[in-house]
Amino acid sequence: MFESAEIGHRVEKERWKQESARLRHALLQAQYRLLNEGRTAVLILVNGVDGAGRGETVNTLNEWMDPRHIRTEAFGPQTPEDRKHPEMWRFWQVLPPKGRIGIFFGSWYTDPVASFARGGETHARFVQRLERIRQFERMLVAEGVVLVKLWFHLSKKAARERLKTLQSDPKTAWRVTPQDKDNLRRYDRFIEVSDEALRKTSLGEASWLVIEGSDPAYRTLSAAQHLLQAMQGAFARRSAADGSTAAAGPAAAPDRVLQQPPFLALDSRSLLKVQDYTRSLKRSVYEDELEHWQGKLALLSRDARMHKRALALVFEGMDAAGKGSTIRRITQALDARFYRVVPVAAPNENERAQPYLWRFWRYIPDLGKSVIFDRSWYGRVLVERVEGLCAPADWMRAYGEINEYEEELCDAGVVIVKIWLAITPEEQLRRFREREQTLYKNFKITPEDWRNREKWPQYERAVEEMIDRTSTQVAPWYIVASDNKHWSRIEVLRHLCQRLEAAL
Amino acid sequence: MFESAEIGHRVEKERWKQESARLRHALLQAQYRLLNEGRTAVLILVNGVDGAGRGETVNTLNEWMDPRHIRTEAFGPQTPEDRKHPEMWRFWQVLPPKGRIGIFFGSWYTDPVASFARGGETHARFVQRLERIRQFERMLVAEGVVLVKLWFHLSKKAARERLKTLQSDPKTAWRVTPQDKDNLRRYDRFIEVSDEALRKTSLGEASWLVIEGSDPAYRTLSAAQHLLQAMQGAFARRSAADGSTAAAGPAAAPDRVLQQPPFLALDSRSLLKVQDYTRSLKRSVYEDELEHWQGKLALLSRDARMHKRALALVFEGMDAAGKGSTIRRITQALDARFYRVVPVAAPNENERAQPYLWRFWRYIPDLGKSVIFDRSWYGRVLVERVEGLCAPADWMRAYGEINEYEEELCDAGVVIVKIWLAITPEEQLRRFREREQTLYKNFKITPEDWRNREKWPQYERAVEEMIDRTSTQVAPWYIVASDNKHWSRIEVLRHLCQRLEAAL
Known part of the structure; x- marks a missing residue:
């Protein structure tokens, strides 16, 4: 699941300038089209590893688009108050309406992953919660929500180095909490549990994008590009459905064919290219x-x-x-x-x-x-x-x-x-x-x-x-x-x- | 789930003659269209309560259609041999190919329901198995299989009376096995577990039809009519998809819109009509x-x-x-x-x-x-x-x-x-x-x-x-x-x- 997010993706400065300007413009345009058409809502889930740039990306997305039409919500593990309601209740309260963009920093994945990783819940319960999520997401997509699921990843080595770097500088050392250290200790377990969560919830209609988080430019562009493609894909499907309705009558209306956007590599690194092909044996x-x-x-x-x-x-x-x-x-x-x-x-x-x-x-x-x-x-x-x-x-x-x-x-x-x-x-x-x-x-x-x-x-x-x-x-x-x-x-x-x- | 299968549905003789002739003819035609087009497989799952006419219905379907193109398979609880393979293995071996009809007498529901009802398995395991079934059925439908899920039901009273009638006649008493009596004792539990199974696996694209099994004419016509409608629905969707492909390009191709066939009541009984509206209070x-x-x-x-x-x-x-x-x-x-x-x-x-x-x-x-x-x-x-x-x-x-x-x-x-x-x-x-x-x-x-x-x-x-x-x-x-x-x-x-x- 996390293979190509551990190969040191990195975007050069020139590329960043060029792509960020392009994406910023295109995203804003897409946001306004979304708003004017008022036919789809966009919901972005931001999950992943500590320090992989989730917060920064959320901020950038708000900066690049018109924040008046974006609602950002943060979700941690369930509070005792949350537990008095059905699990999905707190998310339903803040779903973005059609025309709007919602960003969930932390999501319905946060608590199931944390509870199971920390040993507070059985595997059977974890699987059941994932299944409920799958049903819920399937319903959202059927109801016309564009679901963008982003997972920000850091390799264990990168996560460790990040903490070290922060600690070594008196100006940033305060940012390292005991919770961070504890999370690093549990890194392997967290990844193992996340792997299962991602595997079981990668629906064709709402699959995960795993983003390597060590380079700020790379992660921002990856997230922005993916979001843009998801929105453009939704517009295209809408147009196709409108067209086919006109042509073939109501039977062909809610067309849910998925189309693959063209893939744009942000850097020259890729899982296959980074292998060392020079090794040999006598x-x-x-x-x-x-x-x-x-x-x-x-x-x-x-x-x-x-x-x-x-x-x-x-x-x-x-x-x-x-x-x-x-x-x-x-x-x-x-x-x-x-x-x-x-x-x-x-x-x-x-x-x-x-x-x-x-x-x-x-x-x-x-x-x-x-x-x-x-x-x-x-x-x-x-x-x-x-x-x-x-x-x-x-x-x-x-x-x-x-x-x-x-x-x-x-x-x-x-x-x-x-x-x-x-x-x-x-x-x-x-x-x-x-x-x-x-x-x-x-x-x-x-x-x-x-x-x-x-x-x-x-x-x-x-x-x-x-x-x-x-x-x-x-x-x-x-x-x-x-x-x-x-x-x-x-x-x-x-x-x-x-x-x-x-x-x- | 079983409400309208306990109201004494019954088809009159005249209606039976007329409908059975019509359905028989239409089913055979549909079967040949299926065979000639060779684009879809039909899989009929036959499940339900003992004595509700499952076997008889399977026989009638084979009689009404061309049995050379139907493959009937019976499945009971897993044998030790079955348990050596993945659960779904035995079903994969005998899936009907495109153009053909498969009838599974007992199915992938039989073992999960029986194992959980008899206390051999935990609820968590039961839920997990249902989830696997759901994934499996969703895949089958996406691959173009028409899935017809029939559940034959008898009320507890009807089930008890059936055993009594069989036992009271020396010519039929041998048909009542200790297993039958044991099943009747566990009736409530079986229904409770079945209720959950049906509830959790009634997908929009493959939902259950519950059929009251006490009247042979009613149950046969219900099953046959439902099967016919499922096949005709598949033909119609295919045609619409072909049409919309031609009209709107590849984007609109695999159209999966579900259409509701017209409902034909086989008798005048219905859940609302059988209520006693004469009761009153001073x-x-x-x-x-x-x-x-x-x-x-x-x-x-x-x-x-x-x-x-x-x-x-x-x-x-x-x-x-x-x-x-x-x-x-x-x-x-x-x-x-x-x-x-x-x-x-x-x-x-x-x-x-x-x-x-x-x-x-x-x-x-x-x-x-x-x-x-x-x-x-x-x-x-x-x-x-x-x-x-x-x-x-x-x-x-x-x-x-x-x-x-x-x-x-x-x-x-x-x-x-x-x-x-x-x-x-x-x-x-x-x-x-x-x-x-x-x-x-x-x-x-x-x-x-x-x-x-x-x-x-x-x-x-x-x-x-x-x-x-x-x-x-x-x-x-x-x-x-x-x-x-x-x-x-x-x-x-x-x-x-x-x-x-x-x-x-």
Whole structure:
């Protein structure tokens, strides 16, 4: 959930000047359109980690737009007075009416996350409260509220450094309260609980945007840009609905198709770009390591405790990333009676006649067995998204459906390990050429590979959103830099062994 | 939930002949259209009470349609083998593909209801499983599956009589198993748990139809008619979506607007018609009773335990049903400092700028207080539905939203009492005329009242669906026959006192 909010996003001064002027102007215009049309309300939820710039962002949004038409409310944990009313009561009292913008600094997430993280409530109660939130948000969206959910994140390291910096300066030391120190101590637990909250409430129609909070310029622009796109998306949907009503009669009226706004990178950092692709292993070291980790995997996979567990190992990666050869290094360590490799291509006719997850439900490993997926259900949010094989609304709801699916597998004892084999475009090109030139590799390169390569930026974007939305505590993604195959294979084996070890 | 499935629905022989021939023909046609288009799958869930005709209905559906394109599967509680897989696994294996019809006799509801009803599982676990079901069904619908959820019901009396009849005949006595007797003993608990399951899984896009199971002709025609309408609705939505795509471009494509098929009554019995409108009270008896119950209400409302509870009393009824005068009889017993009467008319401008439940959240009684609603949030599914003031999709999702709302109030200590004052159209006419002729009542009758009266059948239908979908264990509806005002007022006071007593 928080992967791409820990890579040091940073906006340069020149860019800031230019973008802040543009966004400021556009936001104000959008705010007035909202006000004049009076058909939608906008509600911005501001949550996240201490010190990640929530308050500053709220202030900036108020400064950039016309604050007379914005209502900002702060919500902490429930007070005893709040507890006398239904949980949602205090939020209902201050919902923004149509035409207006509401900013909730802290929200209906604050108390459930805090209460569960601090051990004051059971997990069952936490899950129930999240479910109530989901119903509530679904209702708001159906009633025409544009819900913008922002989560400001700091890595543990960044959070620690922030406190240190504040404390070291007598002018700011007073800002560090015992509560801050206590929160830092509970950082891991807070993130774990937040991960579950975000995962279970990322509806297609109101999903979270996680923003890295360490650079003020980056976080402000991210929030502002996201808000602008949400408002523009709502205007566009309204217009389309009005148009289709006129054309097709009342049956087509409240059209709720979600469209994806164009993605504008604010800096050149991205989850895939920040990987270190230069690491490599010498053949002799590689061979020793391979033997070591394959031996370990052989033992782990034959451990008696594995009879009550199953393994689903998912490989995804750009063309020529090395999925097949990596899988072979893994199966060499496994007992052929207990694993199967499932290569996933375009769905056949039977599969197209079913919900997209259907074909993967059929391959769920029995307890004691392993299934290795060479591509997987993530095709929905990768190739199907990029190639337009399904509607935006369909792949946007898929993140939640996939998280739900993986949680069900987990509950049933399946250990899920998801690997993204990351290569650079340069390395892909090298491998493509090699395939063309080597006779026995010739069959592995087709015109389609070259076509896909042209869409590299769209795929990259889809991969990053996939990892942000589906890397969960239950089933995290491992991104493995794979320009060097030796390095990559050992990394994969190591991740796999460590995760199995932790699960047994 | 089960109100209108306990009123002795019964289809006459002549009607049966006529309707069964018509439906049989239409279903077969629809089945072939489904098959030829190959764009949607239909999945029918058959659940309910023992002996309510589930098996017979499944057989009839197979007989009426082409069984080669129907796949019927039976599901009981999970076996130990099932438990080795994720819960939904066994259902995924046999989902009908596009073009086909699947009938699940027993379904993903069977095990959660049975496990919780028999005490094998906690309430929290039950709620979690229902939530998983909700997600799953939402996904199925989004993937284009038409989900038809049928619940066959028998009143406790009917269930008991059925067993007796079977036992009394040596030819059928063998059919009564110890399990049947055990189930009958647990009837109340089973119904209570089922009520929660149905309430929490009646999504707008896949709501339950509860069918009274005592008369074979009635239950068969009900199920068949509902199935036919669901299929025809899906065809219509497809056509509309195709049309609007052509007209308005891709943005308007997957249109999910729900349309309400015309309602065809199979017999003349209905929840409102079966009330006994002839009951009355003599003035002298009435005055004694009034004093008695008002005294009781006065004591109950001043009970110290009421400081931790609140009361929301909802009055709905046709025009001139006596809401105002009944409310006065209640407030006479209350302390003016602790109650307020909220008359609900059409929403004003501020209210229209918010989600429809917003204005009612504002009137939630504080602990220790009472609020009496003269009309209420049920306007959404009554006047707004009948007058077309909101789209079908909006009032259809409202049942679930209202149930959720009332459950939240309940959790916060609010006792909800909902009264439908039922009058006959003849009595309404009499009262309208009286209002026209009595000078000081003249202001109470307007041309709008006469207009509403013309839509009596549509209102009646809306009322019955409202009661079926929102009368829950948490907040049941009381239907009070009110042609005689004396009788009605005492009944209301009695229900109110009894419910308060039970809640304290």
